[in-house]
Amino acid sequence: MNDSDWVLVIARTQFALTMGMHITLAALTLGLAPFLVWFEARWLWGKQQVARDALHFWLNIFSLTVAIGAASGVVMEFQFGTHWARFSHQVGGVIGPLMFYEVLVAFFLESALTGVMLFGFNKIRPGIHFAVTCLVAVGALLSAFWILAANSWMQTPVGFTRNENGVFLAESWRSILLSPSFPWRFSHMVVGSLIAVAVLMMGVAAWRLRHFKGESASRLMLNSALTLLLFAVPLQIVLGDLHGENTRDYQPAKLAAMEGSWRPPAQGEGEPLRLFALPDQQAQRNHLEVSLPALGSLYLRHNLTGHIKSLSEFPAEAIPPVLPVFFAFRLMVGLGLIILLTTLTANLQRWRGRLAASGQLMRWMVWLSPAGFIALLSGWVVTEVGRQPWTVYNMLRTAESVSPLSFGATLAIFVAVLLIYVLAFALGLHYLLRRIKGELPSGQPVVIELKTPH
Known part of the structure; x- marks a missing residue:
């Protein structure tokens, strides 16, 4: 270079x-x-x-x-x-x-x-x-x-x-x-921020309750965080789906990079759900791909046979860096599912009156404290890296935007x-x-x- x-x-x-x-x-x-x-x-x-x-x-x-x-x-x-x-x-x-x-x-x-x-x-x-x-x-x-x-x-x-x-x-x-x-990006960010803070507060409160047994302020923090997460996490899943539909319509190359979709499926087959892959941008293919047939269409098109635009349908110079977008998207979704399962489990134990005695669950919540912010940052990697090579999408390239320093x-x-x-x-x-x-x-x-x- x-x-x-x-x-x-x-x-x-x-x-x-x-x-x-x-x-x-x-x-x-x-x-x-x-x-x-x-x-x-x-x-x-x-x-x-x-x-x-x-x-x-x-x-x-x-x-x-x-x-x-x-x-x-x-x-x-x-x-x-x-x-x-x-x-x-x-x-x-x-x-x-x-x-x-x-x-x-x-x-x-x-x-x-x-x-x-x-x-x-x-x-x-x-x-x-x-x-x-x-x-x-x-x-x-x-x-x-x-x-x-x-x-x-x-x-x-x-x-x-x-x-x-x-x-x-x-x-x-x-x-x-x-x-x-804007409506989906704004709502997704606001709810994501609430979730990130609630997960942090949940972990902080769990740590304090383990070290200051029965501290009432920490119990209030924990109850408040768990109650908010119970409503916010399912809402975020819905908003994420709507945001994904918007990306499909307005930034199809970004969505194709998120899915690691290099070529359209055969006629009559749906988009696979790629659980893992190593995208190779130069060869325009995935290595070590592990996928579930047709399940990708279920959340991408809400059926089992729908397609999205694949990366092969775009000029090579208009394709974003696929590998970071692909993995950042899976990290965001994976952490979101972990937070959802933890929220449901902790609330169930709370309603049973057993949360304070659930030592392993309380320790897990402490370790989970930064997960919301990691998921949020992963989402921004998808947003910003997936927009490349543009600063203004399809209008102004990043290479044309930098100062002559x-x-x-x-x-x-x-x-x-x-x-x-x-x-x-x-x-x-x-x-x-x-x-x-x-x-x-x-x-x-x-x-x-x-x-x-x-």
């Missing part, structure tokens, strides 16, 4: 790194904010000290996440000017206003009100504080709205024209905001960003683990003995 090829690889790697870390933080704030509202409501209207302890336990974690997330978001968006200047020049008329509103919401609503929520707990009236907490949750949702509207437009671009220089001009902001993939400058920026992000996230993770293992903010752990019914 020449220097320009290496610049593209480094620029893409840096954006993937910063985006992945930022999405993790954004999902944590988006999914945790409704829990803060729930705990504070339980404390205000139920006068439950246990709810106040749960609220304070997660409030400092939430605030730290917002602070690091805001900083990481600035670095991420600066890349549009440093590494992706050609993209910004051509698409700035559409993406610029959407990113501006996202930054406006993130800094002036979410971040500012988080400070009030954190430091104003005993300084403003409880009702006003609760209103601030609700506004923070709304701010997190609005921030996700703007960023996902921008991303969805890049995936399924509509409502624009291009001038003689190839610059994108907004023609219908309503169409841009409600691009064909030198190899040395690109590498120096990458190393600096990598060091800063690793340091920031290492310190944040260290604080998170200390918080999880420490006492409740109100003082000594509040303990209520849990007895298994005879």
Whole structure:
């Protein structure tokens, strides 16, 4: 590869790194904010000290996440000017206003009100504080709205024209905001964030209940997380299916890469469900494929004989990298099924009054803590890598979007960003683990003995 090829690889790697870390933080704030509202409501209207302890336990974690997330978001968006200047020049008329509103919401609503929520707990009236907490949750949702509207437009671009220089001009902001993939991408991300946080909270609560026997705040956390998961995980399966149908209609090459489908099945046969394979992009075939005949058509076309477009129907230069998309999709789905089975098992034990005595299940929930975020990041690998080789799907190639930087400058920026992000996230993770293992903010752990019914 020449220097320009290496610049593209480094620029893409840096954006993937910063985006992945930022999405993790954004999902944590988006999914945790409704829990803060729930705990504070339980404390205000139920006068439950246990709810106040749960609220304070997660409030400092939430605030730290917002602070690091805001900083990481600035670095991420600066890349549009440093590494992706050609993209910004051509698409700035559409993406610029959407990113501006996202930054406006993130800094002036979410971040500012988080400070009030954190430091104003005993300084403003409880009702006003609760209103601030609700506004923070709304701010997190609005921030996700703007960023996902921008991303969805890049995936399924509509409502624009291009001038003689190839610059994108907004023609219908309503169409841009409600691009064909936006409703499913937005709802899938919101519910995915709730699931990721609920799985994390479930694991944290399980760990604390094993080390602080019967701690009432942790029991409330665990019950709240398990109740939400019971509804959110089945909903996410439905949303994922609808999102998949949208991908089939608007980004068929991405869906073919997800399925590892190089050629259409024989006439009269359905799409196989490929459980495992090693996609070989150069040979355009799969090695070591393990599949179940026709079952792929069941979730792809909702019958046993329907087909999707195969990768052989697209030009070689328009096919995304198949191997990472193929495996990321299976990792996401596999973790989702594991979370579903764990949710059903834990809720069943809870209803029987045996959850506190289920040592192996409680240990398993601790180990499962990061699974929701891993599944969420896997989904974003499918979304972003599956869109390649385009930044604006079928309109602007990634290779045509990168800035004309030198190899040395690109590498120096990458190393600096990598060091800063690793340091920031290492310190944040260290604080998170200390918080999880420490006492409740109100003082000594509040303990209520849990007895298994005879």
